[in-house]
Amino acid sequence: xxxxxxxxWDDETPLDVPISAIExxxxxxRQCALIHMEQTFEENVYTIRGQLAHQRVxxxxxxxxxxxxxxxxxxxxxxxxxxRGRADVVEFAAGEQPFPVEYxxxxxxxxxxxxQLCAQALCLEEMxxxxxxxxxxYSHAERRRHILRFTDELRSQTMTxxxxxxxxxxxxxxxxxxxxxxxxxxSLVHDCLPQVSAHxxxxxxxxxxxxxxxxxxxxxx
Ligand code: SF4
Numbered sequence: 001x002x003x004x005x006x007x008x009w010d011d012e013t014p015l016d017v018p019i020s021a022i023e024x025x026x027x028x029x030r031q032c033a034l035i036h037m038e039q040t041f042e043e044n045v046y047t048i049r050g051q052l053a054h055q056r057v058x059x060x061x062x063x064x065x066x067x068x069x070x071x072x073x074x075x076x077x078x079x080x081x082x083x084r085g086r087a088d089v090v091e092f093a094a095g096e097q098p099f100p101v102e103y104x105x106x107x108x109x110x111x112x113x114x115x116q117l118c119a120q121a122l123c124l125e126e127m128x129x130x131x132x133x134x135x136x137x138y139s140h141a142e143r144r145r146h147i148l149r150f151t152d153e154l155r156s157q158t159m160t161x162x163x164x165x166x167x168x169x170x171x172x173x174x175x176x177x178x179x180x181x182x183x184x185x186x187s188l189v190h191d192c193l194p195q196v197s198a199h200x201x202x203x204x205x206x207x208x209x210x211x212x213x214x215x216x217x218x219x220x221x
Pocket of ligand 1: 178179182
């Protein structure tokens with residue numbers, strides 16, 4: 001099917017951005033590049049907890065409750081924005097607008113999941129030719145829903161980030177490591193090695209040591 005390039009950052013052959021990349025990029029652009037460009041993935045306690053929490057929604061079992069149809073694992077896309085992905089849950093209540101719900105194992109940490117959920121709303125609006133004014137992030141850790149309104153500002157931030165991710169993917173850009181508070185809980189910390197990769201002088205020293213004869217290293221000791 002012919003695709004239209006309607007966004008200012010998308011004047012070449014469109015490249016679909018995975019909706020999941022938005023949360024990764026928001027958390028750390030390097031994490032996004034490692035996952036979506038280099039297909040790096042590691043499990044840690046947080047990813048395993050997340051998988052367990054998502055088992056039901058990933059199963060795609062939908063149900064009808066009184067007055068509301070609950071769709072799980074709903075495929076999403078936007079031709080206009082070049083987006084594709086899946087919604088954990090979308091609720092369709094009688095006489096109301098579609099209501100996407102994103103499940104998170106930990107506490108809500110704005111703006112990462114907020115941007116991801118907003119991207120889901122933008123897809124739903126295009127797919128269903130409707131308006132999606134609000135959604136929710138369900139935190140398993142907090143056992144509560146955070147209602148999120150899709151303001152003009154949040155929509156603008158989300159579309160800007162989609163453009164930045166598309167540029168990163170298209171140009172195969174691997175940003176430098178940050179080595180800050182984001183790194184210890186990051187599942188990619190052992191692939192990224194921020195304690196070395198974020199420090200050029202340390203990295204150069206270790207690279208040099210790799211090619212020094214063992215005797216020279218022993219002499220230095
Ligand atoms: S370890 Fe740190 S710099 Fe590396 S991807 Fe994770 S958050 Fe980003």
